[in-house]
Amino acid sequence: MEAYGEAMIEAQHISKWFGPTLAVDDVSLKVERGEVQGFLGPNGAGKSTTMRMITGFLPLSAGSVTIGGHDIEEDPIAAKSLVGYLPENAPAYPEMSVEGFLRFAAEIRGLRGRQVTEAVERAIRTCFLERVRYQSIDTLSKGYLHRSCFAQAILHDPPVLVMDEPTDGLDPNQKHEVRELIKEMGKTKAIIVSTHILEEVEAICTGVVIIDRGRLVFRGTPAELKARSALAGAVSCRVFGPSAEELMASLRGVSGGGAPEVLASSNGGVAVRVPPAAEGGDGLARRVCRLFVEKGWEFDELHTEGGRLDEVFRAVTLPDTVQENGA
C-alpha cells in the first residue's frame, strides 16, 4: 500500500496535436491520494483529450504521464491496472446486460471466480443498478447507462479514478449520491473529475484545475478560485427606512468598504452591496451592521458573499464570443 501524499497521477508537460491543431498545450497535473482534482474548462478546451492521454488511450505528442510510478507509455499494463476510467458519454456494449457488462469488465481487469461476483455485486449495490441488472444496455435510460459505466470504473476498487463528467445525465438524487460517493472515495484514492457544474467542484473537489484552449489557466483550491472573484467578501443586505441616496452616503463612510451599489429597491426596502476595499475588508459585515444599528434602520438578508465561481470561470477562460470577435 503506497503512502498517502504520494503523487498517484503525474502528468508532466503533456501536449497533444491533432494534425495541425494543438488540442492540449503543455499541461502538467499532479494528483495525490486523498485528493479530488476538479477539471474545468469551456467546451473544446481539451479536458477529455487530457484524460484520454492520462488513461493511455491517446498517445502523447509530448511530455509524460505516470500512474502510481508507472509510465503510461513504457509500462502501460501496470499503469492501466491502477486506473478506473469513466469515458465521456459512458460507452458500453449495447447487446450486453448490465450484469454481463460488469462481469466482463471485472474479468478483463484480472479478477477471477468469487472475486468477480463480489466485485460485481458491490458495484451494483453502490451504483443502485439492482433494478436494471438483467436489462440489456441499449434499452437503458441515459442515467442508468451512465451509472453502469460508472460502476465499471469503480468495480475493481482502483487507487486512481479518472472520470469525464460523471454526473452528466443523472437526476438530482443520483447526482447527490454520486458526489457523495466520489467524496467518500476521494479520501483514499487519487481522483480527477471533469465537469461543467461549478457547484460540484465546491462540493467535492480538494483542488481545481482550469484549462482553456489547451492551456492551463488556473490551479488551486476551490476556495482560492472563489477568492479570485471580485465579489468575494462583499456584503449584501436589504435595508428598510432610508432612501437610497441617504443609505449610499452613510455606507461610503464605512471603513474597509468600497463603493456601495444599489441592486434593487422594492417594498420600501433597498438592496445594496458593499464590495470590500482592497485592504482592511475583514469584518466589513460587522461594521455595516453596527452602522445600521446606530442609525436605527431595520435590515435583513445581511451576508458576506463567498465569491461566485461562474464569474471567476468567465474571467479566467475567454468566452467563445470574445474569441470570435477578437479573431
Next chain:
Amino acid sequence: MSILRSTWTITKRELAAYFASPVAYVFTCFFLLLSASFTFLLGGFFPRNEASLAAFFLWHPWLYMFLVPAVGMRLWSEERRLGTLELLLTMPINTSHAVLGKFLAGWLFLGFALVLTFPMVITVAALGDPDGGVIACGYIGSFLMSGAFLAISSMTSSMTRNQVISFILSVVICFLLILAGWSPVTSVLVKLYESVWFLRLLVAALVVFLSAVVLAVLRVTSVLAGSRRVSLAWWGCTAVLTLVGLFWDRIGFLGKGAIRGGVELLAASLVDFAVKVSVMGHFDAMQRGVVDLRDLLYFLTVMVFALFTTGVMLKTRRA
C-alpha cells in the same frame, strides 16, 4: 494477466455479441443455403459423378469473399463508433490480446458455420465412398482461408468507424487475392505480359511507385518536411518520367538488350508473384487433399500480417 486469459475473456464477449445479433443467424443461413445450392445447381455435383466435395469447396473462395467481410466488418468499426474502443484499450491488457481475442471469436464463429455443412459429408458418404483424408484437408483449407479473409476484414475494420467502408475495402482486397490466381485471370495475365503495353504500363507504374517511396522516405527523415512547393515539383518530375516510362521501348538505348530483358523478367516474375500471393492456388491444393507446409504457411502469413497491421492501426489511429 496471462495472454490466454485476457484473450479468452475478449473472445467470449465477442462470441456472445455475435450470437446476440441477427447477423450471426443471417450469415449462417446464407452460408448454408448458398453453399448447398452452388454445389448442387452450379457446381455440377451430380454430373461429376465422383465421391468428393470438390463441387462444394469450389465455391468457398467466392462465398467467403462476401460473407467473411460481413462477419469481420464490425470487429473494430463498431468499437470505434460506440466509443467502447476507449474502454477496451484503457483496460490493463495488451492491444495484441484484444486483436487476437476478437479475431478468434470471429474465426470460431466461421468455423461453427462451416461445421454446420456436415450434411454434405453425409451426402457424399451415402452416395459413394469418398476419401476421408481429402475431405478433412478440404475443410482445414476452407477454415484457414476464412481465417485469412477474416484477418483482412479485421484490418480494414480497424481503419474506419464506418462498417460499410470496412466491408467494401475488405471485399475488394479479398477479391484481388482471389482474382490474382483464378485461372481465367492468370491466363490473361500470361498473355498480357507478352504485350508491349503491359510492359510500358509496368515501367510507368514502377516510376510512380519509386517516386512515392522516395518522397515518403524523405518526408519521414524530414528532409522535405511537408513543403507543398517541393512536393509539387517532385510530382511534376514524376509525371515527366512516367511519360518517358510509358514509351521507354521507343527510346533507343532503353528498348534494347539487357534493359528489355530485365523488364520482361520483371513482368514475368510479377505475374508469377500474383499467382503465388493469391489464395486460389493454396486453397485449391488443399481441397484436392495435397498437404504442403507452404500452403499452411501462406495462410498463417496472411493472418499474421493482417492482424499485425490491425494492431498498428489501433495503436496509431485512436482518434
